[in-house]
Amino acid sequence: MSTATPARRRAHLTIADVCADLGVARSTFYDWRAAKKAPRCIKLPNGDIRIRLTDYERWLESLEDAA
Secondary structure (H helix, E strand, O other): OOOOOHHHHOOEEOHHHHHHHHOOOHHHHHHHHHOOOOOOOEEOOOOOEEEEHHHHHHHHHHHHHHO
16 A cells, blocks of 8 residues: 555656646657757656656746746
8 A cells, every 4th residue: 555645646747647738648758858849857767757746847837947
């Protein structure tokens, strides 16, 4: 049984979550990641990628500042 609380689980987004929110293809996210233009990512031991919600929000704010 998981000890994580529901709030804890929502603190991390999947690539699918981010792509759906931005309306971009998964391949676009990986292109951004290769170019070091994606939000900071966490690689889990099983190879899955997660993005902290706080890092994602900070990344979006940085794009607003650059516009």
